[in-house]
Amino acid sequence: MNIQSITIKDIAKALNLSYSTVSRALKGSYQISEPVREKVLAYAREHNYRPNLLAQSLKNKNSRCIGVVLCTIPNSFLGEVINGIESIASSKGYLVIITQTNESLENEKKALDQLTMRAIDGLLISVSTETRDVKHLEPYHERGLPIVFFDRICAGLPTHLVQSDNEGGAFELTKHLLDQGYKRIAHITSPTHLAMTQERLKGYRRAYREAGLSVKEDLLKHCAHGGAIVAEVEQALDELFSLPEPPDAILAASDRMTQSSFQYLRRTGKNIPEDVALAGFSNFSAPELFSPALTTVVQDAFEMGKRAAGLLIERIEKKHKPFDPEKIVLPVQLQVRASTQQTITK
Amino acid sequence: MNIQSITIKDIAKALNLSYSTVSRALKGSYQISEPVREKVLAYAREHNYRPNLLAQSLKNKNSRCIGVVLCTIPNSFLGEVINGIESIASSKGYLVIITQTNESLENEKKALDQLTMRAIDGLLISVSTETRDVKHLEPYHERGLPIVFFDRICAGLPTHLVQSDNEGGAFELTKHLLDQGYKRIAHITSPTHLAMTQERLKGYRRAYREAGLSVKEDLLKHCAHGGAIVAEVEQALDELFSLPEPPDAILAASDRMTQSSFQYLRRTGKNIPEDVALAGFSNFSAPELFSPALTTVVQDAFEMGKRAAGLLIERIEKKHKPFDPEKIVLPVQLQVRASTQQTITK
DNA sequence: TTGAAAGCGGTACCAC
DNA sequence: GTGGTACCGCTTTCAA
Numbered sequence: 001m002n003i004q005s006i007t008i009k010d011i012a013k014a015l016n017l018s019y020s021t022v023s024r025a026l027k028g029s030y031q032i033s034e035p036v037r038e039k040v041l042a043y044a045r046e047h048n049y050r051p052n053l054l055a056q057s058l059k060n061k062n063s064r065c066i067g068v069v070l071c072t073i074p075n076s077f078l079g080e081v082i083n084g085i086e087s088i089a090s091s092k093g094y095l096v097i098i099t100q101t102n103e104s105l106e107n108e109k110k111a112l113d114q115l116t117m118r119a120i121d122g123l124l125i126s127v128s129t130e131t132r133d134v135k136h137l138e139p140y141h142e143r144g145l146p147i148v149f150f151d152r153i154c155a156g157l158p159t160h161l162v163q164s165d166n167e168g169g170a171f172e173l174t175k176h177l178l179d180q181g182y183k184r185i186a187h188i189t190s191p192t193h194l195a196m197t198q199e200r201l202k203g204y205r206r207a208y209r210e211a212g213l214s215v216k217e218d219l220l221k222h223c224a225h226g227g228a229i230v231a232e233v234e235q236a237l238d239e240l241f242s243l244p245e246p247p248d249a250i251l252a253a254s255d256r257m258t259q260s261s262f263q264y265l266r267r268t269g270k271n272i273p274e275d276v277a278l279a280g281f282s283n284f285s286a287p288e289l290f291s292p293a294l295t296t297v298v299q300d301a302f303e304m305g306k307r308a309a310g311l312l313i314e315r316i317e318k319k320h321k322p323f324d325p326e327k328i329v330l331p332v333q334l335q336v337r338a339s340t341q342q343t344i345t346k
Numbered sequence: 347m348n349i350q351s352i353t354i355k356d357i358a359k360a361l362n363l364s365y366s367t368v369s370r371a372l373k374g375s376y377q378i379s380e381p382v383r384e385k386v387l388a389y390a391r392e393h394n395y396r397p398n399l400l401a402q403s404l405k406n407k408n409s410r411c412i413g414v415v416l417c418t419i420p421n422s423f424l425g426e427v428i429n430g431i432e433s434i435a436s437s438k439g440y441l442v443i444i445t446q447t448n449e450s451l452e453n454e455k456k457a458l459d460q461l462t463m464r465a466i467d468g469l470l471i472s473v474s475t476e477t478r479d480v481k482h483l484e485p486y487h488e489r490g491l492p493i494v495f496f497d498r499i500c501a502g503l504p505t506h507l508v509q510s511d512n513e514g515g516a517f518e519l520t521k522h523l524l525d526q527g528y529k530r531i532a533h534i535t536s537p538t539h540l541a542m543t544q545e546r547l548k549g550y551r552r553a554y555r556e557a558g559l560s561v562k563e564d565l566l567k568h569c570a571h572g573g574a575i576v577a578e579v580e581q582a583l584d585e586l587f588s589l590p591e592p593p594d595a596i597l598a599a600s601d602r603m604t605q606s607s608f609q610y611l612r613r614t615g616k617n618i619p620e621d622v623a624l625a626g627f628s629n630f631s632a633p634e635l636f637s638p639a640l641t642t643v644v645q646d647a648f649e650m651g652k653r654a655a656g657l658l659i660e661r662i663e664k665k666h667k668p669f670d671p672e673k674i675v676l677p678v679q680l681q682v683r684a685s686t687q688q689t690i691t692k
Numbered sequence: 693t694t695g696a697a698a699g700c701g702g703t704a705c706c707a708c
Numbered sequence: 709g710t711g712g713t714a715c716c717g718c719t720t721t722c723a724a
Contacts, residue, residue, distance in 0.1 A: 005489075007701055018711040023703060031709055048485075053463045054404045055701035058716050063400070073428050073444075079420025086446065095460055097443050098419075100432065114441055117399045139394075143351075259632055266635070286605055289612070291637025353717055364695040369719060377693060401717035404700050 005048045015043060026051070057119055066312060067115035068098045069108060069125040070151070071226070076255055077283040077301050078126070081151065084305020085124060092313050094121070103228045105130035116140055122312045126151035129226040132193045146315040150308035152196050160315070161327045162308040166196050166281075169297040169332040170203030170251070173279055176295070176334060177249045178211045180342055182277050186219040186240050186247035188233060188257050190226040197222070200253060200281075219247055227257035237264045249340070252280030262290070277340040281332075292338035300330050351394045361389060372397070403465055412658060413461035414444045415454060415471040416497070417574070422601055423629040423647050424472070427497065430651020431470060438659050440467070449574045451476035462486055468658045472497035475572040478539045492661035496654040498542050506661070508654040508674045512542050512627075515643040515678040516549030516597070519625055522641070523595045524557045526686055528623050532565040532586045532593035534579060534603050536572040543568070546599060546627075565593055573603035583610045595686070598626030608636070623686040627678075638684035646676050 012022045017036070025032045025040035026049075043049075057063040066089055070078050082098060089096045097120065099111035108128045115123065123145060125137070134141075134156040141147055141157055150162040170187075177185050187204050190197045201220070208215045221236035223229075233256075240247050250265075252258040258280030262272075270276045272292050279295035287294040307328050315323060358368045363382065371378045371386035372395075389395075403409040412435055416424050428444060435442045443466065445457035454474045461469065469491055471483070480487075480502040487493055487503055496508040516533075523531050533550050536543045547566070554561045567582035569575075579602075586593050596611075598604040604626030608618075616622045618638055625641035633640040653674050661669060 008703095009701075018713095019702080020704075020712080021710055024710085027703090033709060036709080050459075050463055052404070052465070052701050054400055054409070054465050055716090056703080058398070058400045058404055058700090058718095059702050059704090061716075073419060074422065074425025076420065079425065082419050083446075095443070095445075095464070097441070099441075100429075113396075117396055118441070119398070119400050259635070262635055263632060286609060289605070289608055289636050291635065354719095355717075365718080366696080366720075367694055370694090373719090379693060382693080398717050401700090402719080404702095404716090405718050405720090407700075 005050060006044075007049075007052070011040060011043055011047075011049060015039060061119070062121050062316075063119045064093055065095045065097055065118070065120045066122045066124060066309070066316075067111075067120040068096060069101060069111050069115070069123065069127075070098070071101050071103050071126065071128055071228070073098060073100055076285055077299060078151075080283060080301035081126075081305040081308075084302040084307075085309040086305075087302075088306050088309035088313065094313065101128040103129045103225045105136075109136050112136065112140065116145065120145075122146040122148070122316045124148050124150055124308050124312055127154045127194075128152075129190055129194065129224065129228075144319075146312055146319075148308050148312040148315070150304055152194060155195060158325045160308075160311040160325055162304055162311065163196070163327075163329060164299040164304065164332050165329050166199035166332075167203040167206075169281060169299075169334070170200035171207045172203075172332075172334045173251055173295075173297050174204045174207035175211070176336060177251065177277060177279065177340060178207060178213070180277065180340055182249035182340075182342075183213070184216065184219060184245060184247045185249040185251055185277075186221065187251045187253070188221045188223065188227070188236050188261060189253035191222050191224055197253070204251065216245075218243060223257065227252075227254050227260060230260050233257050233260035234264055237261060241268070247276065249277035250279070252278070252282070254280070255282050255284060258282045258284075258294070258296075262294075272339050273342050277342070279340045287335070288337060290339070295337045295340040296335050298333045298335055300332070304330055351396060352390075353398070354395075357386060357389055357393075357395060361385060407465070408467050409465045410439055411441045411443055411464070411466045412468045412470060412655070412662075413457075413466040414442060415447060415457050415461070415469065415473075416444070417447050417449050417472065417474055417572070419444060419446055422631055423645060424497075426629060426647030427472075427651040427654075430648040430653075431655040432651075433648075434652050434655035434659065440659065447474040449475045449571045451482075455482050458482065458486065462491065466491075468492040468494070468662045470494050470496055470654050470658055473500045473540075474498075475536055475540065475570065475574075490665075492658055492665075494654050494658040494661070496650055498540060501541060504671045506654075506657040506672045506674070508650055508657065509542070509676070510645040510650065510678050511675050512545035512678075513549040513552075515627060515645075515680070516546035517553045518549075518678075518680045519597055519627075519641075519643050520550045520553035521557070522680060522682060523597065523623060523625065523686060524553060524559070526619075526623065526688055528595035528686075528688075529559070530562065530565060530591060530593045531595040531597055531623075532567065533597045533599070534567045534569065534573070534582050534607060535599035537568050537570055543599070550597070562591075564589060569603065573598075573600050573606060576606050579603050579606035580610055583607060587614070593622065595623035596625070598624070598628070600626070601628045601630060604628045604630075604640070604642075608640075618685050619688050623688070625686045633681070634683060636685070641683045641686040642681050644679045644681055646678070650676055 008022045012019045025037045101108040148160045153161045223232040252261050272278050282296040287296050354368045358365045371383045447454040494506045499507045569578040596607050598607050628642040633642050
């Protein structure tokens with residue numbers, strides 16, 4: 001479909017000018033006489049001239065589009081990240097194209113294919129749970145596509161990274177739970193090969209260590225699809241509560257895992273926080289409206305989007321200058337609410 | 347940025363063929379000899395040939411992209427609609443480009459501009475609260491851009507519409523509240539000029555009428571930004587609870603309004619459902635986890651996306667055939683929970 | 693069956 | 709300052 005009204009050639013013919021003159025006039029080129037410029041601009045305005053961005057992109061080899069790859073759009077955390085990205089991108093005149101992986105590496109590759117065939121100027125990516133390395137990204141990186149990782153970063157490419165303080169968040173949350181007297185804190189999280197998972201585990205372990213306690217490995221559960229499938233979270237919980245010593249607290253690694261755990265506990269008649277405490281990395285918009293109100297580690301999603309987009313666009317626009325890969329770690333915020341506060345000490 | 351490896355011309359030169367032959371071979375054109383075709387395909391595969399979609403689009407005047415315009419991405423209802431759209435679009439090989447209006451007509455126009463300059467093949471749009479007519483869409487429609495309205499439809503264009511049964515949903519919810527003994531049901535909703543608002547009001551009024559009661563007009567509150575701004579919802583509630591006869595129930599028209607109302611009631615110490623009942627059009631993923639569990643009218647968001655995308659792509663692919671504008675009204679589902687069930691009758 | 697060439701809409705180099 | 713023209717990568721008509 002092409003909704004083009006008139007082209008540069010039409011203007012040139014109508015005004016008896018050459019294509020190049022019209023093109024220059026339209027771009028406000030310095031050396032075009034005032035009268036000609038005005039004539040062109042007036043005609044263009046009057047006939048509602050609109051440049052064909054496809055043609056421009058083809059010629060200029062840039063599209064003023066940035067591609068975003070993430071696992072899923074309907075997600076309170078990622079939704080806000082997207083808004084952060086858009087706020088920066090649109091202010092700089094970039095269109096944002098979002099693609100979803102649904103946690104599949106296959107889809108991730110397809111998305112990259114689609115995006116790059118359309119000549120995006122840069123890429124923001126939060127990898128899928130299935131992604132173990134950056135092999136599929138290397139060809140693009142080598143050809144000069146600016147890439148910035150956000151949220152779920154993946155090592156191996158000398159480029160910018162923007163993420164939350166996963167280690168710190170997990171540490172604080174675990175410490176809080178231990179302080180509240182919970183001792184058997186189950187951690188439901190993503191596959192170990194993800195850097196994010198490792199970082200959170202590190203914080204979790206550090207809190208135990210600093211409390212002089214040892215981690216029970218059977219309380220660590222990894223969901224292959226990062227909680228995207230409710231059944232995998234339920235299975236993890238089934239296993240946890242079948243243990244000789246079941247957990248007295250659940251630390252979930254994402255919105256989806258937190259919610260599925262919540263529903264599970266509710267359904268199986270466990271009282272929160274008396275029987276089991278529940279807390280998670282979560283950006284629900286109203287965690288205080290849950291019953292009980294939910295303790296969360298909140299990430300600055302909007303800021304993450306802004307920073308990632310900012311770094312990406314900077315790289316795009318200083319294309320040929322070398323740069324130092326930056327790693328931005330955004331602070332997270334522990335919000336303690338009723339779901340982890342027991343009145344009596346165990 | 348262009349991540350192109352090799353072009354058709356490269357292949358042609360390497361194989362000593364003409365551009366056109368290569369182009370045809372790549373497309374599997376019928377009249378290309380088997381050996382030539384295989385040679386081209388093999389070479390292309392080996393050298394990782396990837397077509398330049400921009401060039402194809404420029405030439406073919408179609409881009410296999412569809413544009414989506416909606417108010418905001420981080421929204422549980424619209425997020426699911428997007429997924430519905432993507433499920434159909436990607437299965438048919440279309441890339442989806444989503445743009446947000448944030449409830450501003452100005453942004454809506456800009457988004458349309460961006461999308462059409464990039465030659466989208468079709469448009470899915472849920473208009474902003476500020477949008478009163480389709481004037482800004484007419485030029486595109488007239489030039490042949492297939493358009494399908496979804497969710498917030500806007501009359502005036504002979505095209506497909508996909509929406510929820512707003513009238514029925516509001517009717518059922520209001521009837522339910524009346525049945526529960528609530529008499530002064532406040533309705534917090536969007537501006538009256540939106541068709542959706544009118545339809546819901548119609549259902550609301552019908553329920554009152556059928557119950558033999560008359561509607562108190564001072565219980566109807568319209569939020570100019572559709573609830574996007576928390577303050578406007580709070581102001582509406584302030585006004586409602588300053589009335590000589592304050593409401594005993596709140597019927598909110600969207601997720602955002604429902605949530606803001608919930609927070610307001612909580613903050614001002616009103617008990618739900620004893621002091622005030624609360625219910626709304628809402629697609630929260632876990633309304634049962636709220637305290638109290640929330641009565642909702644749930645829309646089939648995913649289906650809405652699927653149907654809208656399906657109709658659009660059908661129109662795109664049968665471009666020149668005439669068509670009958672269809673209006674699809676999807677059923678909604680009333681889910682009664684604790685927030686509207688009082689134990690004692692007033 | 694294959695090739696030559698024009699053209700999609702714009703840009704930019706090179707002349708004048 | 710302005711014009712002529714080649715070219716971005718691909719498609720397609722027309723000829724051979």
